[in-house]
Amino acid sequence: MKRRNFLSLVSAGSGGVLLAAPSITQAATTSRSKKIKNKADELAADVVIAGGGLGGCAAALAACRNGLKVILTEETDWIGGQVSQQGVPPDEHYWIETHGAPASYRDYRNRIRDYYKRNYPLTADAKSRTNLNPGDGSVSRICHEPLVTVAVLTEMLLPYISTGKLTLLTEHKIDAADVTGDEVKAIQAHDLKNDESVVLNATYFIDATECGDLLPMTGTEYFTGTESKSQTGELHAPEVANPKNNQAFTLCFAMDYQPGVNNIIDRPKDYDFWSTYVPKMDTPWAGKLLELNYSDPRTLKPKDLGFHPEGKKTGNMLNLWLYRRLVNKDNFAPGTYDGDITIVNWPQNDYFLGNLIDVSEKEFQKHVEGARQLSLSLFYWLQTEAPRPDGGLGWAGLRLRGDVMGTEDGMAKYPYIREARRIKAEFTVLEEHVGAENRRLVAGDVAGKKSADFYDSVGTGYYHIDLHPSSQGVNYVDFGSLPFQIPLGALLPQRMNNLLPANKNIGTTHITNGCYRLHPVEWSIGEAVGMLVAFAQLKNVPPRAVREQKNLLTEFQRWIRTQGLETHWPNS
Template sequence: MKRRNFITLVSAGSGGLLLTAPVKSSALANANKKNKVSPGGLSADVIIAGGGMGGCATALAACRNGLSVIMTEETDWIGGQLSQQGVPPDEHSWIETHGAPSSYRDFRNRVRAYYKRNYPLTEGARNRENLNPGDGSVSRLCHEPKVAVAVLLEMLHPYMSSGKLVLLTEHKIYRADVTGDMVKFVEATNLKNNQKVVLEAPYFVDATECGDLLPLTNTEYVTGTESKKQTGELHAPEKGNPKNNQAFTLCFAMDYQPGVNNIIDRPEDYSFWSNYVPEMTPPWAGKLLDLNYSNPRTLEPKELGFHPEGVRTGSVLNLWNYRRIINKNNFAPGIYDGDITIVNWPQNDYFLGDIIDVSEKEFKKHIEASRQLSLSLFYWLQTEAPRPDGGLGWPGLRLRGDVMGTNDGMAKYPYIRESRRIKAEFTILEEHVGAENRKLVAGEEAGKKAAGFYDSVGTGYYHIDLHPSSQGDNYIDFGSLPFQIPLGALLPQRMNNLLPANKNIGTTHITNGCYRLHPVEWSIGEAVGSLIAFARKKKTLPRAVRENRNLLEEFQGWIRSQGLETHWPG
């Protein structure tokens, strides 16, 4: 990117952070004139839509390898599911040493260093190598969303300062100009003032949460469930349904003040949600707002516990501890009055409507309904949840909007589990990664390992975890095997300069259930950013890197030298 002429931007929501970007090209000038947008058209080597885990990793890899990047994000926080969606990381048990790129472990180490540098920790917490600020049971590193934002900005800031990276928060891409198999430019809108800007680049990356660039660019994609006839997968249904997507969740943060009455106004839809019994196949365990749910593995009723002071609740899981992001006992006395926890539970999964490929009005309707569900769950916890002493409700529970960066305590954006998915050069099936299906196709001994991919560009692991769906499927949850990320799953069948970097890669509805987690998103994004840089260097297309075995092996060796993992040890 030539840097002889610059304009200066202050990105909305960036807290006054000064960003620089090149003046528009003549092509952008013509596009701006034609579409009546602002004169501030921008160009770079790569345009990334979406500042989540995959988007940030793409930007880091591209900038590290000399490319200029413009990244848009429709909220005012980068970090995706880790920050704006309020979901502490779901990770595998080997994450501290392998199974993700070294840059992801660097991010995790920086989070711990941030707490040790800035927070008054107890001596024991400060000396703990693998500090877990919240000691939440879901992860070895449960922490505040704002810390994720701060650390990611810290990692990106050298490139922002040098002008290699422009970050446009509170911007969303609504239009794309496409000629044949190539995206020419996209048009983003500032969501605060409706000002539009045209963005031009040789490469575009869809790192949005729902795969929003795919329909805008006419990139072929699939949604929902495939049939058993289509994929041959063991757990696929007999009949596919493109509208059958996993539940999404509007998470929230809360703490507890004993003896204080923090009861909120009764939510508008509380009567509906407090009596709602999900209509599922197989059946749900009872009412949605209750301390039981369908066991994901067996679908039998499973009892849960809740106590906001973190005490044991018999032999059942205390939900308070599950996604706890602050354990007050890790900090100096008096810093925190109590713990802080994130609510992303079965009880606030929203599955009464689909938000993929619907109108904006329909999208907003379901997001508001999910807000009412989460508010109703919180009100139920305050007023009706059973206590160990036989009473009902915990009035001292308090919504923590400051933790989530919102006024109402809800997350800035819903936690999206399933996106549009590209029709890829290679699609990852259950037989490649599912433990049971793998043995059926590969045999007992070979089936102990996931399929090996000659074009692997990353690794990951999570069990196949499908939450209840918008068309009435109950949980689908079963074992998988430590897997690889094949380059073919990152390549659209036709488009040459648009790549996916989130949950929108070439998986099925089934395999999306283990490729949708935090470190896997990061691994996908870093592979995509590296692929673009390598293809530019070799003056070829990304798909050609996969088609030429010598080029592919050179690329794999190159990314391994930069800390990406292509194989599991052993």
């Protein structure tokens, strides 16, 4: 076999309702599988996982830990998904240090901190902090550099790579599938670096891609966009469904600031468009997109934002510089960093002029390039036109940090995608299960203080329901939710027997995706699916039977708890 491009090392509850709307876009009626043409170069394993994000890595760790042989593919050259290739520091909940995620996720977070303590010249104060936050960004308790995640996840996977249990194929994109009836037989990965293909054979396949790419390839039924109120009964659902209504995506970038230095980049080719662009939304935007204001997600009224790259206070306004700051120079020995480093994932570079779901590769790349031009235009605007507290315009010392993002232009390797194809699942999580207001309406004031109790829970999570402006002109939809469980039924396609989801492609709706799409939940989903495959293999039953047979479900839940997965929130 030819040398493959392996990783380069770096230092259901009660009250459930199934969607009954066949009119929503489904792969079986809109897309044909691309057949595998050449089986000359093949690899085999117990399970093949497509996508090396947090869900894919967690699934691989769980499956390998329990004796399975695994092949894990990743389209880019960095594993880690949201937190690495996409440059998004972890979005988490208040209790993440102690519960509300698997023990392995907290281990990952602590390894991030330990990596800094072992390898970076931290100040004595920073090094003494148990819960070190390297960047002290306000969005997360553990804002850190993307490459540290790559190093830590690599460290976690290496024992399985070196023993042959795990084959890790970076820069490999899945482009075809071999399907017979309700079974996936093999998938084909294209080596993007060497322009070769390899066929991957397995008993089970896990789709941990960012868009749910395996679903149309395998003919697995799925949903996209927005369901209608008549289909789901959700309080915040619109009257009319729209399969094309997906949340904006963002091409994030990293930057720092050098006072007194002129780092102004060439004027981006689309700057004239973006500098005057006013978003066209169902509820009016605050003004031009490239301004320090936006629509408040909760009220949709105009809200001002602050910006100061030296971290100074901006009145009562959020200083965007501090929001997703990856490096706080004050946490490190004097002279280590000239200044802070921050990530730009703001309302001003959310791209909603096109869709990345169920479009051609040419259309996909067109919109990614559009998002690149938007982000470059935002950066140029910050350098030249952003209002300063002293009355001047622009911060010429702002500098793109491609070295932080692993790219030449400073942009992320891959767009931050908030919404994917979602499987037509055995059980679909609705707003009535997790939305605070909708929950009170269906369960009463007392019961409405707690999310639905799923008898088949295999994980826990929490985030408010946060839907960014969409490709179809729907402004923010943002409201409160409750700490929730992850039902096993949402991880099981209704028809396919050996294909499972491990990212944002589980059985949620457009609305509930808004709280099931964040970092620790994706990890929880991936780990549960990895263990489900191992359990099904051990018991010689299809994954669906684990949920259908009460004794198997009880045994499975007990087993995953012994390995650190949480199935319920503490009563307190």
